[in-house]
Amino acid sequence: MGKVHVFNAGPCVLPQEAIDKTIEALKDFKGTGISVLSISHRTKEWEETMNECRALWKELLNIPDTHEVVFLGGGASLQFLYVAMNFLEKKAAYLDTGVWAHKALQQAQGIGDAYAIACSKDKNYTYIPKGYEIPTDLDYFHITTNNTIYGTEIKEDYDCPVPLIADMSSDIMSRPVDVSKYAMIYGGAQKNVGPAGVIFAIIRKDALGKVSRYIPTMLDYKTHIEKESMFNTPPVFAIYVMTETLRWLKSIGGVKAIQKLNEEKAALLYNEIDRNSMFVGTAAKEDRSLMNVCFVMAPGKEDLQDEFFAFAKAQGMVGIKGHRSVGGFRASLYNACKKEDVEALVACMQEFEKLHK
Ligand SMILES: *Cc1c(COP(=O)(O)O)cnc(C)c1O
Numbered sequence: 001m002g003k004v005h006v007f008n009a010g011p012c013v014l015p016q017e018a019i020d021k022t023i024e025a026l027k028d029f030k031g032t033g034i035s036v037l038s039i040s041h042r043t044k045e046w047e048e049t050m051n052e053c054r055a056l057w058k059e060l061l062n063i064p065d066t067h068e069v070v071f072l073g074g075g076a077s078l079q080f081l082y083v084a085m086n087f088l089e090k091k092a093a094y095l096d097t098g099v100w101a102h103k104a105l106q107q108a109q110g111i112g113d114a115y116a117i118a119c120s121k122d123k124n125y126t127y128i129p130k131g132y133e134i135p136t137d138l139d140y141f142h143i144t145t146n147n148t149i150y151g152t153e154i155k156e157d158y159d160c161p162v163p164l165i166a167d168m169s170s171d172i173m174s175r176p177v178d179v180s181k182y183a184m185i186y187g188g189a190q191k192n193v194g195p196a197g198v199i200f201a202i203i204r205k206d207a208l209g210k211v212s213r214y215i216p217t218m219l220d221y222k223t224h225i226e227k228e229s230m231f232n233t234p235p236v237f238a239i240y241v242m243t244e245t246l247r248w249l250k251s252i253g254g255v256k257a258i259q260k261l262n263e264e265k266a267a268l269l270y271n272e273i274d275r276n277s278m279f280v281g282t283a284a285k286e287d288r289s290l291m292n293v294c295f296v297m298a299p300g301k302e303d304l305q306d307e308f309f310a311f312a313k314a315q316g317m318v319g320i321k322g323h324r325s326v327g328g329f330r331a332s333l334y335n336a337c338k339k340e341d342v343e344a345l346v347a348c349m350q351e352f353e354k355l356h357k
Helices: 016-027 044-061 075-087 099-109 221-226 236-251 254-275 302-314 339-355
Strands: 067-072 092-096 114-119 140-144 164-167 184-188 199-204 279-281 292-297 329-332
Touching: 016 236, 044 067, 044 199, 044 236, 044 254, 067 221, 075 099, 075 140, 075 164, 075 184, 075 199, 092 099, 099 114, 099 140, 099 164, 199 221, 236 254, 254 279, 254 292, 254 339, 292 302, 302 339
Parallel strands: 092 114, 092 140, 140 164, 164 184
Antiparallel strands: 067 199, 184 199, 279 292, 292 329
């Protein structure tokens, strides 16, 4: 197998350091003689890892004491329901910026009164709506900071007059975040901080307990905060890999350092898309995501799409097919994607242009 450059949208590439550590732990977890796959979650060794993981989250994102972080199974999609169960009493507004945002809204509508305050579906979700007003009587306002499928991103922390809840599945830990501005931040680990199988939820503790409905024990964030994510068997293996991924992130300088790298990687690729006569970007320039870069063949060149896929594949590019609802190409430049991978993709695009000059 030749060298591959992986741009998968999720599960994401992970740092080799984390994979190597995981291979060791699969054989022998912390010198216990037991594989991490079989370690009891009630052992001292596991509790240490769990505590370390929580501490790394708090340190890397500078999470204030007002907030707690929990790790659960079920995927980000189940969090759509959790959010509504735990926070929706009278009314909530959602910013409808794509398929995931819309799914989150639909789950809330099954629980209570929730609506889209603004929506960018008119242009196939290629921009982030702006200029709407947020009523002050909402239980919360929900945003999806990075729209994985369409390559748009909210890169700032909004000032919001009501509790702000954000799905940050695909841009968490890609930049510093002012956690104090959010009542909750959540997401699946598999886009930027670990393997599939675990979600993170950072919750402002005093934002809980405001709904009158009965919340089943497993769906109640209070349960998991109180039991430190060990009310039931946690996804031990996924949490282990996430811990190693965060250790790596810390070792290279944390979110500030990775933000710089992510900006450089994205600039490399967007500059090429804008320069190269064969391709055009699909997202509005001011809303372009640093994580998922979406582009299509330039007008008149559409029939070369399959040829470029084959050309790129032969040069080791993996996972650059756009989501079926957008078409074209999508390169995901998550934290563990290296600058050299992006350079290889850019070189491939340049060669393709030369071939067709
Ligand atoms: C992938 C994704 C989800 C869904 O995650 P699952 O863990 O597969 O349920 C939700 N929101 C965003 C922004 C995503 O990118």
